[in-house]
Amino acid sequence: MKKSIFCLVLALCLLPLVPAIAQGRPHINWYEVFVYSYADSDGDGHGDLKGLMGRLDYIQDLGFDGLWLMPVMPSPSYHKYDVSDYFDIDPLYGSLQDMRDLVAACRARGIALIIDLVLNHTSTRHPWFVSALAALREGRLDEPHIAYYHFSRQPGGHFVPVAGTDWHYEEQFKGGGMPDLNLDNPDLRAQIKDILAFWLEDVGVDGFRLDAVTSYYTGEDARNIAFLRFLKDTAQQLKPGSFLVGECWKGLGAIADYYQSGLDSFFLFPAAQAEGYVAASMRARKPAATYVQHLERVWRAIPEGILTPFLSNHDTGRVVGLVQGRQAVERVKFAHGLLSLLGGYTFTYYGEEIGMAGAGADPNKRLGMLWGEGQPPTLAPPGVTGGDYPFPGAMEQLADPASLLHYIRSLNHLRLELPILALGQPGVAAFTDDTALLARELAGQQVYIAVNFSAREPREVALPGPLRLLGALDAGFGLPAMPAGAAGPLRLPPYGIAVLGPP
Ligand SMILES: [Ca+2]
Ligand SMILES: [Ca+2]
Numbered sequence: 001m002k003k004s005i006f007c008l009v010l011a012l013c014l015l016p017l018v019p020a021i022a023q024g025r026p027h028i029n030w031y032e033v034f035v036y037s038y039a040d041s042d043g044d045g046h047g048d049l050k051g052l053m054g055r056l057d058y059i060q061d062l063g064f065d066g067l068w069l070m071p072v073m074p075s076p077s078y079h080k081y082d083v084s085d086y087f088d089i090d091p092l093y094g095s096l097q098d099m100r101d102l103v104a105a106c107r108a109r110g111i112a113l114i115i116d117l118v119l120n121h122t123s124t125r126h127p128w129f130v131s132a133l134a135a136l137r138e139g140r141l142d143e144p145h146i147a148y149y150h151f152s153r154q155p156g157g158h159f160v161p162v163a164g165t166d167w168h169y170e171e172q173f174k175g176g177g178m179p180d181l182n183l184d185n186p187d188l189r190a191q192i193k194d195i196l197a198f199w200l201e202d203v204g205v206d207g208f209r210l211d212a213v214t215s216y217y218t219g220e221d222a223r224n225i226a227f228l229r230f231l232k233d234t235a236q237q238l239k240p241g242s243f244l245v246g247e248c249w250k251g252l253g254a255i256a257d258y259y260q261s262g263l264d265s266f267f268l269f270p271a272a273q274a275e276g277y278v279a280a281s282m283r284a285r286k287p288a289a290t291y292v293q294h295l296e297r298v299w300r301a302i303p304e305g306i307l308t309p310f311l312s313n314h315d316t317g318r319v320v321g322l323v324q325g326r327q328a329v330e331r332v333k334f335a336h337g338l339l340s341l342l343g344g345y346t347f348t349y350y351g352e353e354i355g356m357a358g359a360g361a362d363p364n365k366r367l368g369m370l371w372g373e374g375q376p377p378t379l380a381p382p383g384v385t386g387g388d389y390p391f392p393g394a395m396e397q398l399a400d401p402a403s404l405l406h407y408i409r410s411l412n413h414l415r416l417e418l419p420i421l422a423l424g425q426p427g428v429a430a431f432t433d434d435t436a437l438l439a440r441e442l443a444g445q446q447v448y449i450a451v452n453f454s455a456r457e458p459r460e461v462a463l464p465g466p467l468r469l470l471g472a473l474d475a476g477f478g479l480p481a482m483p484a485g486a487a488g489p490l491r492l493p494p495y496g497i498a499v500l501g502p503p
Pocket of ligand 2: 172216218
């Protein structure tokens with residue numbers, strides 16, 4: 001066994017880790033829901049807030065204690081990433097009262113609720129933009145909303161002509177009907193404060209997932225970070241302990257820099273997708289050694305911030321495709337297990353718990369949740385060209401203890417029982433080509449996590465002393481066997497993961 005240098009670092013500088021959510025316990029197992037495709041309460045074929053509310057027992061039973069809703073504000077698009085009113089709920093999803101009811105129902109279950117906040121751009125249908133265009137066409141250049149956007153007479157790469165005028169507007173997500181906002185405008189900043197106050201105080205959500213944070217000021221990381229600090233400070237003043245997580249779709253170094261903003265966390269994009277840490281390590285010739293290298297790089301780059309690892313979201317291919325799991329569900333299970341070993345807040349995209357498949361065009365990744373027992377999913381989003389359901393629906397998987405759903409449920413509950421897995425200071429005790437013994441330390445307590453990366457062979461892992469089995473995950477090959485006397489070695493089945501603590 002090679003000793004990792006990281007265990008030395010771990011021993012020398014164990015810092016107390018302060019959870020990011022100040023009020024109450026931190027929420028560590030997050031579930032991303034596309035309301036449009038989740039659960040329909042009124043029979044119109046589209047998901048809605050009341051439908052989601054009817055599934056909160058399911059979400060809670062799966063061990064999720066945080067919920068991220070993709071945009072719920074009025075918008076002309078099906079995905080709603082182009083907002084036309086920041087102070088309401090899209091009528092397809094329900095009403096503000098439904099949202100307040102959902103907030104209360106989540107709170108009663110101990111589930112934190114955050115919503116997508118899209119501030120880089122609005123819809124072209126937003127009244128601010130409509131007023132600005134009308135004024136430009138009439139030559140009223142002092143109309144205040146013109147300064148909410150970036151209008152120019154110079155055509156350029158990301159500038160789109162305004163019909164009937166010689167003006168152009170900035171649009172970073174070109175062709176989407178999404179004009180970029182001028183986030184320096186003081187009146188707009190005041191509006192943004194009002195938006196945060198409305199959702200945090202009046203509606204009562206627990207925070208935001210901040211969309212496209214590197215596009216606020218494209219190519220200007222320092223200004224993006226400063227704007228994020230403004231958002232975090234504003235949210236903190238309005239509602240201490242509110243949770244803000246940012247979409248910084250960049251490499252590890254850039255993500256680490258963005259933690260300077262004071263935001264609670266950033267999605268760890270390098271862990272996700274087919275080339276990410278998890279899927280790439282599973283394909284590697286020396287999977288454990290490869291994974292440990294990734295872990296140590298991440299922990300060095302972001303030594304104090306809490307990570308937000310995920311495997312897939314609404315913009316990426318689903319996990320089944322990332323790990324060739326269609327004929328080998330144990331690969332999908334192990335990928336979820338491995339992800340959680342990064343530590344931090346894990347985010348699971350709806351439908352991953354049943355192994356839904358979808359890649360390529362965005363709508364393929366956003367199909368209706370399959371509840372099963374003969375219930376049809378919600379209507380497919382416009383533009384679907386693929387995606388399917390390789391495994392049974394949620395109700396069938398709930399009844400099968402060997403299902404993918406039950407693996408994720410066990411994983412989430414293990415993290416809830418042992419928050420040290422998510423929030424502890426991480427380290428690597430030892431590793432071989434295909435086994436690893438990881439460590440977590442929090443408030444003077446220590447646990448070890450033993451992992452067998454082999455897909456076919458059982459492996460033995462030497463233990464540093466007598467330990468007790470605290471929990472284990474069975475990917476389909478059985479549970480680990482604890483040796484007599486508890487001093488090791490521990491025998492792990494293929495893809496086995498065991499958590500061990502002091503005897
Ligand atoms: Ca509906
Ligand atoms: Ca922008």
